[in-house]
Amino acid sequence: MDKSWMKKSRLSRDFMQGIKEFLEFASHNVSNDGTISCPCMRCVNSYMLTLEVVHDHLVSYGISPGYNCWYLHGEIMSATTSSRTSQSHEEIRPEYGDIRDMLRDVFPMHTQNIDEYAEESNLPEPSDQGPSMQRPQEDPNEEAQKFYDLLKDAEKPLYEGCKNFSKLSAIVHLYHLKCLNGWSNHSFTMLLQILRDMLPSDANLSKASYDAKKIIKDLGLGxxxxxxxxxxxxxxxxxxxxxxxxxxxxxxxxxxxxxxxxxxxxxxxxxxxxxxxxxxxxxxxxxxxxxxxxxxxxxxxxxxxxxxxxxxxxxxxxxxxxxxxxxxxxxxxxxxxxxxxxxxxxxxxxxxxxxxxxxxxxxxxxxxxxxxxxxxxxxxxxxxxxxxGWNTKGALACPSCNYETHSR
Known part of the structure; x- marks a missing residue:
């Protein structure tokens, strides 16, 4: 289905027509009480509402930009999407986890379309409306840019062909071991240096403890x-x-x-x-x-x-x-x-x-x-x-009763 309307202005005709087509599609998969999950920017598929209320929410708040496959409303995920998802989960061993899940926890305000950004870093397509109808798009501020940089490191493999670790996950797991075992900064630097000699020459591994700390600090752990x-x-x-x-x-x-x-x-x-x-x-x-x-x-x-x-x-x-x-x-x-x-x-x-x-x-x-x-x-x-600073002991211990305290 054509979903280009999702990236256009809420005031455009294409957006209004897109809402109509979406609700018509979702109406074939309503629940027993006649409700569907609301994909607006505020609800983000967390509430079950009637079609009329969902229409009003989409007009007022817009649709969640990361909701590209309407799987909660009856759309079947494409073979390429499902195979890519299953492949990514198969490549990561369970004991190491998914570093992108950690980024979702650290940066919940930026993870609404984390999967979309991981595939392509370009901005949404411009609206076909005039300049007065478009909302200006700005470069991310310093904190948001840190998130995008970390996301790139999470997608970059530790070395070519590596399936278990990315550049970011390798540093996180190694630093975790440092903290658990009480390694000094000097010993951690020595470990990183010998690992760089063991790994292929194209390995994306920090050279010293100082470099690793800068990455960890960007994760909000400083x-x-x-x-x-x-x-x-x-x-x-x-x-x-x-x-x-x-x-x-x-x-x-x-x-x-x-x-x-x-x-x-x-x-x-x-x-x-x-x-x-x-x-x-x-x-x-x-x-x-x-x-x-x-x-x-x-x-x-x-x-x-x-x-x-x-x-x-x-x-x-x-x-x-x-x-x-x-x-x-x-x-x-x-x-x-x-x-x-x-x-x-x-x-x-x-x-x-x-x-x-x-x-x-x-x-x-x-x-x-x-x-x-x-x-x-x-x-x-x-x-x-x-x-x-209230004295919670003695005769006037209760801050609400104060001098009206009945019991001493």
């Missing part, structure tokens, strides 16, 4: 380590980054337990406003836990997690959607001094609200300025006292 005062007074950060002694007199190197790990997002780089505000909502969850279980009951490490609430409920609460922004090590709880450790996150949240961060919309091929606001915090009652 972090910034910030030293903290042993007495929880301040962070050796920004204007105090080069200080050796805290203002309380404690040495910066007195202990390494208080090193804060800050997973920096792209908003750490200042950007100018380029488009209208597009607001996103965030929730913040924080609490201490003991990573060693019964081995040590006195150790408490604090993760600070952001939850994006613009996703559907069944997606925003998945672990893959959580944003680990801070990791505050033990051995004890930061207690009321947690505000010292929260400074990097608070600064980024302010920037997300005031300045925003440039984001790439894969569906419209446009960059837009995304802003975010923190809605609330999620924690138990004891952690609530640390995050809010």
């Amino acid at each position: 972090y910034e380590k910030i030293h903290a005062c042993p007495n929880d007074c301040m962070l050796f950060w920004k204007e105090h980054a080069n200080d050796e002694v805290c203002h309380c007199g404690a040495s910066r190197w007195a202990t390494n337990e208080n090193d804060l790990q800050h997973n920096m997002s792209t908003s750490s780089k200042k950007r100018k406003k380029k488009a209208a505000k597009v607001l996103r909502w965030l929730g913040l969850a924080a609490d201490g836990f003991n990573p060693y279980g019964n081995m040590s009951t006195s150790y408490s490490i604090w993760p600070v997690i952001l939850v994006p609430y613009n996703l559907p409920p069944w997606m925003c609460m998945k672990r893959s959607s959580f944003i680990l922004s801070l990791l505050i090590p033990g051995p004890s709880s930061p207690s009321n001094d947690i505000d010292v450790y929260m400074q990097p996150l608070v600064e980024e949240l302010k920037e997300l609200w005031d300045v925003g961060v440039q984001t790439y919309d894969i569906s419209s091929k446009e960059n837009f300025q995304m802003h975010a606001a923190l809605m609330w915090t999620i924690n138990d009652f004891l952690a609530y006292g640390d995050l809010s």
Whole structure:
């Protein structure tokens, strides 16, 4: 079937006619209650709706650009597509997995047409409407371009004829072994060098640990380590980054337990406003836990997690959607001094609200300025006292009742 209308403007006649032909085709495969899965940009085949509602959604939001084979609506996948899919799964041994599945988890905002981009990197065909009817297409921003570069590395074999590893998957698996076994950077570099000598001369393998780390960092696994005062007074950060002694007199190197790990997002780089505000909502969850279980009951490490609430409920609460922004090590709880450790996150949240961060919309091929606001915090009652500063002990422990507390 002719599906060129899917890449044209929603205001064009071809697009409206295409919707009509699609619904006519899908009407032969409706469910018992007369509904079909909605392939619009918002539903993405996640909801079963009536034909009339699907028509309205397609007109309002457009059709998902990655849905090229309408297999959920009765279309049979072509032999070439099915054979290519089966072949790709056969070539990858199950213990190594599919690196593109990992990219889907790391970059969920870019993976709507990941399979289409893997086959061809060109932009959608231009509409036959006049210039005033077309939406401008822009080059991907820095973060989106990282995703496309990683996608190319995921498609490039480690060497000619290699079926189990791509350039990206080889580095990921080797770096995973480095972390599991505690190899030093020097030993990992030595391993990479001897592997390059063993493999064919055209092998796409990093030369040193530094090169591998740059690739891993693009996967969103990088972090910034910030030293903290042993007495929880301040962070050796920004204007105090080069200080050796805290203002309380404690040495910066007195202990390494208080090193804060800050997973920096792209908003750490200042950007100018380029488009209208597009607001996103965030929730913040924080609490201490003991990573060693019964081995040590006195150790408490604090993760600070952001939850994006613009996703559907069944997606925003998945672990893959959580944003680990801070990791505050033990051995004890930061207690009321947690505000010292929260400074990097608070600064980024302010920037997300005031300045925003440039984001790439894969569906419209446009960059837009995304802003975010923190809605609330999620924690138990004891952690609530640390995050809010409210004294959760004593006569006025309940923040809601306050002086109206009936029980002392």
